[in-house]
Amino acid sequence: MSRKIVCLPGDGIGPEVLEGARTVLEAADKRFGLGLSFENHDFGGIAIDKHGDPFPEGTRAACEGADAVLLGAVGGPQWEGGEVRPEQGLLALRKTLGTFANLRPITLFEGLEHLSPLKEDRAAGIDLLIVRELTGGIYFGKRKEGETHATDECAYSAEEVERVARIAFKAAQGRSGRLTSVDKANVLASSRLWRRVVVRMQAEEFPDVTLDHMLVDAMAMKLIEAPAWFDVILTENMFGDILSDEASVLAGSIGLAPSASLGDGVGIYEPIHGSAPDIAGQGKANPLGMILSAAMMLRHSLDAADAADGIEAAVQAHLASGARTADLGGTAGTGETAEAVAERLGS
Structure with missing residues (x-):
């Protein structure tokens, strides 16, 4: 059984952290046999630039037909003050999918x-x-x-x-x-x-x-x-x-915080940090909030609690090892962090 995940990378560090979550999800798919498939669609500021709309019709249709939606981040200074803003896409996405409850777990990991x-x-x-x-x-x-x-x-x-x-x-x-x-x-x-x-x-x-x-x-x-x-x-x-x-x-860091927006239909999963344009494209962003959001997706939308538990345990083990991204006082990069969590999940 294939489960379609619509990925909305968005703006700023969104594409980087979402790619990190996909790396971990692919490892989870291999270990737990989840049958995941992924589609990327334009959303937010980049969609305004390409389509004149932060939530284009093609993206809307894809989200409505998905099993779950993963969202990176939206916004940036280049769209501030414009008549059409990336954040309008967020409101339209939530309305379209009928997500009326936002879940934000706050966990202080041991050692932090x-x-x-x-x-x-x-x-x-x-x-x-x-x-x-x-x-x-x-x-x-x-x-x-x-x-x-x-x-x-x-x-x-x-x-x-x-x-x-x-x-x-x-x-x-x-x-x-x-x-x-x-x-x-x-x-x-x-x-x-x-x-x-x-x-x-x-x-x-x-x-x-x-x-x-x-x-x-x-x-x-x-x-x-x-x-x-x-x-x-x-x-x-x-x-x-x-x-x-x-x-x-x-x-300890907003980069660790995941969230889920749930309703009667398709759920939306995103880290709570913003698009952080000052570090976009530099490989410095912490992907763990996005990775933990993906774990929430597995638990709440795909009935895959074992895989969600596995990802969360891998994140905890990774942090316990002392590896840190810049927001946690370390030097590990976005891709390096995601690969390390994926490796722990697969072992």
Whole structure:
């Protein structure tokens, strides 16, 4: 059985890190017999240059027909301020594929504690998952903008909360069984709806999951005070955007952080770092965030948990060996790092 992976290399370091992930996936395919096939398509800034559209129709059709989508990175200074921007392609991609939940695991690998901005004893043991609602809330609400007054509406329906909460509850069941739901229920009506829905779901569908609630301002503080306490964190779009960026630095480098955007259909998998145009084409980028995103793809979209576990173990072993890319204080290159992980996976 062939499983079609659509690859969107994008801009900046995107093509380099995606090529690294493909190297590791090919090793996983050889070891686990996954039947993977790969197609590259234009997306982002490069697609604007070639087609006048960051998400051309050919790319759209390929993504809709894929088993999963791997995305490198988009954007760069040459497209800033333009009428058509690479980031518009991201919104269109998510809308087309109906991805409403963004999963961002934050793991501090053993031996990298000194790279966290926190003291080592506070950073040790960080292993959490943020589940962020991706298509609702203030980013997608009605808005009015004038010279002296502006309004952004934050709106959620019970159905929107239910579908993302269900993903978070199920994730908690597969981990240590704890879910922290983050809101601002003391102030916002949309947050009070959010909390009521989550409480009802826990009682009716997930009584085996321990649920607690935290206001978003307190959560921003607790992520720094006691990050290792958290397991799965569920929150709405804007809060999740802010908290996941805060949490991303705890593991020592944003280059290590993967993500998955999931819904009812095709999933999108990408590292959370940007296109880093200042180092593009130099072979300095850390491919591990992209490689770990590929592992998430195997687990969530291709039902290949053994292969995902294998990739994650190979990454951990690679880091434990002392090999480091520049963002981690070393000199290893992008391709060299990917080849080393692939070799460990195949051994």
